[in-house]
Amino acid sequence: MKAPLLEVDDVVRTYKGSFLSRRRVAAVDGVSLSLETGQPEIFTIVGESGSGKTTLARMILGMVSPSAGAIRFQGVDLFALRSRRARLRFMKQVQPVFQNPFEAFNPMKRVDRYLFATARRMAGLRHAATIADAADDALKSVGLSLAEVRGRFPHELSGGQLQRVAIARALISKPALLVADEPVSMIDASLRASIVNLLRDLRDRMGVSIIYITHDLATAYYISDRILIMQRGRAVETGDARAVLDNPQHPYSRLLKASVLSPDVPSTPGARLRTGQQTQQGVLPHA
Amino acid sequence: MSGQLPGPVLAVSGLQAYYRTAAFGVKREVRAVDNVSFAIEANEIYGLAGESSSGKTTLIKTIANAIQPPLQVLGGSVMLDLSGRRLDIHAIDARELAAIRWKHLSYIMQGSMNVLNPVRRVRHSFVDFAFRHIGTPMPQFLQLVRDHLQRLHLTPDVLEAYPHQLSGGMRQRVTIALATVCRPELIIADEPTTALDVVVQKSVLAMIHEIQRELRSSILFVTHDMSVHANLSDRLGIMYAGRLVEEGRTADVFRQPRHPYTAHLIASLPRMGDAAAKQGLAGAPPNLADPPPGCRFHPRCPRASDICRQQTPIMQWHTPSHRAACFHPVGEPAA
Numbered sequence: 001m002k003a004p005l006l007e008v009d010d011v012v013r014t015y016k017g018s019f020l021s022r023r024r025v026a027a028v029d030g031v032s033l034s035l036e037t038g039q040p041e042i043f044t045i046v047g048e049s050g051s052g053k054t055t056l057a058r059m060i061l062g063m064v065s066p067s068a069g070a071i072r073f074q075g076v077d078l079f080a081l082r083s084r085r086a087r088l089r090f091m092k093q094v095q096p097v098f099q100n101p102f103e104a105f106n107p108m109k110r111v112d113r114y115l116f117a118t119a120r121r122m123a124g125l126r127h128a129a130t131i132a133d134a135a136d137d138a139l140k141s142v143g144l145s146l147a148e149v150r151g152r153f154p155h156e157l158s159g160g161q162l163q164r165v166a167i168a169r170a171l172i173s174k175p176a177l178l179v180a181d182e183p184v185s186m187i188d189a190s191l192r193a194s195i196v197n198l199l200r201d202l203r204d205r206m207g208v209s210i211i212y213i214t215h216d217l218a219t220a221y222y223i224s225d226r227i228l229i230m231q232r233g234r235a236v237e238t239g240d241a242r243a244v245l246d247n248p249q250h251p252y253s254r255l256l257k258a259s260v261l262s263p264d265v266p267s268t269p270g271a272r273l274r275t276g277q278q279t280q281q282g283v284l285p286h287a
Numbered sequence: 288m289s290g291q292l293p294g295p296v297l298a299v300s301g302l303q304a305y306y307r308t309a310a311f312g313v314k315r316e317v318r319a320v321d322n323v324s325f326a327i328e329a330n331e332i333y334g335l336a337g338e339s340s341s342g343k344t345t346l347i348k349t350i351a352n353a354i355q356p357p358l359q360v361l362g363g364s365v366m367l368d369l370s371g372r373r374l375d376i377h378a379i380d381a382r383e384l385a386a387i388r389w390k391h392l393s394y395i396m397q398g399s400m401n402v403l404n405p406v407r408r409v410r411h412s413f414v415d416f417a418f419r420h421i422g423t424p425m426p427q428f429l430q431l432v433r434d435h436l437q438r439l440h441l442t443p444d445v446l447e448a449y450p451h452q453l454s455g456g457m458r459q460r461v462t463i464a465l466a467t468v469c470r471p472e473l474i475i476a477d478e479p480t481t482a483l484d485v486v487v488q489k490s491v492l493a494m495i496h497e498i499q500r501e502l503r504s505s506i507l508f509v510t511h512d513m514s515v516h517a518n519l520s521d522r523l524g525i526m527y528a529g530r531l532v533e534e535g536r537t538a539d540v541f542r543q544p545r546h547p548y549t550a551h552l553i554a555s556l557p558r559m560g561d562a563a564a565k566q567g568l569a570g571a572p573p574n575l576a577d578p579p580p581g582c583r584f585h586p587r588c589p590r591a592s593d594i595c596r597q598q599t600p601i602m603q604w605h606t607p608s609h610r611a612a613c614f615h616p617v618g619e620p621a622a
Contacts, residue, residue, distance in 0.1 A: 048484035049455075158571035159339070188338035189511055190548070193555040194567025215485055218514075218557035222565070245559065259486045261514040263556040265538040269332070269521050270500075273493035 003075030005176060005209060006035040006060065011069035013055050027055040029233035030069070035177070037074070040207045042199065044220045044241060046256065047230035053213050056230070057181050060211065061096050062087075073177075092122050095170035097180040101162035105154040111165050112150050115139070115172060122173035138168040141206065142198055160191030167198065171206070178202070181213045196223055217260045221245050229253045294368050295326035296473050296505040297350065302363035304349045317575045319345035321529040322363070324602075327473070330503040332496075334520025334537065336513060336552070340572055342529040343509050347475055350507070351392065352376045352384055367392065369472050390420040393466040395476040395495075399458035402465065403450040409461055410446040417468050435468050438501070439494060456487035460494060467498050474499075476508045480515065492519055513556055517541060522608075525549045528573050528583035531602070535609030543618060545611035547588050582614070590615040 013028040029052070035043060045053045058064040059071055062078045071078045073090060081087050098104040105111055115135040125131045136146040142164040154162055163183060170178055180199065184192045200223050202208045214220055220227060224241035229252065237250040248254045266272045304320040319342040327333040337343050348354060350365050365376045369391045376384070396402055403412050413432050414425075421428050433443040441460055450458055459479060466474055476495065480488040496519060499506055508520055516523050516537060524534040525546065533546040544550040555565045570587040573579055582600050585591040592615065600612040 048486055161571060188572065189513065189552055190338055190555070190568040191571070192567075193557075193565045194569075196557075197565070197567055216557075217485070218559055221559050222557045222562055242562065255486060257559070259489045260559055261489065261492075261512075261518050263514045263517045263541070263553070263558060265517045265541045269537065270493075270496040270519060272518050273489060273496050 002037045003072070004034045005037045005074060006033075007070075007072040007075075008033045008056075008060065009070045009072065011056070011059060011066040011071060013052075013059060013064060014067045026233045028052040028059070028066075031056060031228075031230070031233075031235045032069075033228055033235075033238070035209050035211075037176075040203045040209045041225040042203055042210045042212050042223050044212045044214060044224035044227045045230060046214055046217060046220055046227065048215060048256075050232070051230040052233040053230050054181055057096075057179050057211065057213050061094060061179055062090060088122070092173040093175050094177045094179065095173065095175040097163075097166055097170055097178055097183050099182040100186040101159060101166050102154060102186075104166055105162065107154050110151055110153055111157065111162070112146070112152070114169050115146075115149075115165070118169050118172045134172055135168075138171045139165070141171060141202070142168045143194075144168065158191065159187050160195060163187055163195055164198065167195075167202075171202070171208070176209060178208055178210045179213075180210055182215070183212070184219065185214070185216070192219075199223060217245060217256060229256065294329075296329050296331075296368050297327040297507070298364075298366040298368070299326070299346075299350065300324045300364055300366075302346070302349060302365065303361040304345055304354075305359055305361055306345075306357045307359055308357045315576055318529050318578060319358075319575055320349060323526075323529075323531045324363075325524055325531060325534060327505045327507060329472075329505055330499075332499060332506045332508055332519055332521045334516040334523040335507060335509045335526060336511060336516055336523060337526030338511055338572060340528075340575065341526040342575070343511075343526055344477065345529075346526070347477055347507070347509060350376070351388070351394070351475060367473065386420075389416055389466075389471070390469045391471050392473050392475070393469065393471040395459075395463055395466045395474060395479045397478040397481055399455070399462045400450060402462045403458060405450050408447055408449055409453075412461075413446065413465060413468065416465055420469050432464075432468060436464055439464050439467075439498060454487075456483055456491060459483060459487075459491055463491070463494060463498065467502060467504070470502050471504055474504050474506045476506055478510050479508075481510060481512065488515075495519070513552055525552070528578055529575055530583060530612065532584065532613070533611040534602075535606070535611075539606065539609045543609075545605055545609070545616040545618060546584075546613045547590050547615075547617055548584050549611075550617045582612075590617075 008031060010030050010032050011028055012026060012030055014024045014026045016024060047053050059066050065079050081090055116131050119125045119131040119134045123134055125134055132146060139145050139149060144164055149165060184195050187195055196219050199210055203210060227241040227244050228238040229236050231252045237244055237253045248257050302320055302323045306317040306319055308315045323346060335343055349360055354360060360377060367374055367376055403409060418428055436443050441464060445461055480491050483491060520537045523537045523540045525532050527548050533540060533549045541553055544553055551568050568587055573583055579586055581597050582595045585595040594614050600614050602610045602612045604610045
């Protein structure tokens with residue numbers, strides 16, 4: 001039997017409290033999940049800020065080491081990767097997409113340089129022509145082309161285009177897993193749907209598994225296969241996305257669902273805001 | 288506050304605000320707000336929607352007369368009606384402007400940390416912003432602030448806290464209390480809940496709604512989040528590329544959008560319990576330094592025809608309260 005693509009096994013990550021404080025804060029507190037090889041899916045992690053979802057993503061990317069527990073990618077423990085070679089092999093397979101494309105790209109650098117550098121370092125291509133081809137292929141899979149992007153600076157592209165370039169860059173090394181941390185929250189409303197559709201398309205067409213991190217339950221419902229709901233570092237509910245969101249069991253999941261503002265206009269303005277306000281104040285951790 | 292004369296609190300007409308730069312002999316003109324007209328009635332939440340670079344923030348700056356080069360107002364007027372006193376905010380001097388700001392026209396901003404002084408207790412922020420407008424001795428002033436906080440279901444203890452000791456949602460509630468303590472006629476809210484979590488967002492919106500209904504102030508509520516508008520705004524204006532393209536009662540705009548851009552925005556909203564495929568909109572918002580001729584939406588519009596490429600559509604009233612600037616409005620056969 002093949003090893004799972006990704007196994008997150010009861011990971012904990014604690015941070016030291018503030019200066020002079022002895023308290024330790026567990027940003028992630030015993031979370032487990034696993035993605036199977038050969039079954040591409042969109043696995044969504046939702047939760048409010050401070051729930052540990054970004055820390056979990058950084059651990060999966062190998063940027064932060066867990067304080068306890070283990071993360072295995074294709075059966076190999078991430079933090080046993082000592083050599084540069086092994087590390088590079090892992091980075092080829094697991095690629096990040098960040099929240100704000102305007103911050104992910106250096107404003108003084110032409111965006112095609114990122115694509116070429118990735119093709120050289122991650123995909124190990126040598127000749128200028130093959131590098132350009134790889135970049136063009138990746139851009140085409142996100143609905144752009146090298147001709148549109150070549151020589152452009154980040155400010156010359158819209159947020160949606162730039163986020164597509166960021167996704168194209170991640171695809172150059174033909175990864176098995178994308179870790180997308182709030183990839184649409186900085187994108188304009190009219191462009192958001194197309195980025196979300198792109199993620200779905202990548203799963204279906206290219207067989208890439210995607211860990212999609214968000215606080216937006218409506219897009220989570222739209223694209224996810226499975227979902228994990230986090231609260232204060234712990235996984236409170238997990239399972240099939242539609243089943244969980246249609247019928248949440250944990251009180252926190254219910255609260256999250258109740259907080260989603262429906263885009264349907266209520267009969268009297270503001271009517272929906274008032275209902276459920278009392279229940280919220282009791283449950284909120286710090287507001 | 289009761290017995291106000293009917294009439295708009297804010298009347299913007301034909302407003303044009305451009306950014307004009309001339310560097311190294313290259314002149315650039317960015318038409319951020321181009322011929323925008325609308326009015327906000329008393330006791331109304333007017334929502335303004337639009338994506339980034341649609342001119343929302345420039346419009347707010349121009350309304351508040353916070354104009355700094357290279358931004359210039361080239362035409363149009365912004366009239367305020369402050370309990371019967373009508374004035375043009377661009378025609379008054381700095382002293383008068385300072386007297387009006389915060390007392391009659393206040394703001395709720397996106398980043399509460401930009402409003403509250405990070406190294407002083409919250410109490411000092413209230414004193415800095417509101418003390419001179421209220422005009423009572425300090426003990427009475429602080430009592431008034433405490434009463435106001437209690438009305439907003441906040442504990443007066445927050446006055447003695449430093450901003451960093453409060454959570455993001457709590458801080459934003461404090462800035463709302465700060466913006467409403469003088470009972471202004473008009474409050475400008477610029478993306479006040481965008482930086483907050485979903486759970487906190489709803490209760491902050493509920494708070495804004497409650498205090499608005501109580502003070503009967505008018506709010507210009509700016510956000511790109513259509514779900515927020517659906518739940519909060521009485522009327523809604525949609526901006527695209529520096530122009531107002533549609534305006535109407537929120538329910539009407541959502542139920543029967545007339546402008547194709549609005550129709551797309553509403554149709555592409557993800558909903559819980561609905562996994563049907565949503566279409567994205569092709570293309571990208573135009574560069575306002577070089578906007579397309581005619582209707583600025585025509586390069587992305589599925590209904591565009593020749594006239595859209597040549598002429599600028601003017602606002603047409605579809606019902607007495609619903610208008611849109613489109614030659615081929617949704618709901619009528621396309622040319």
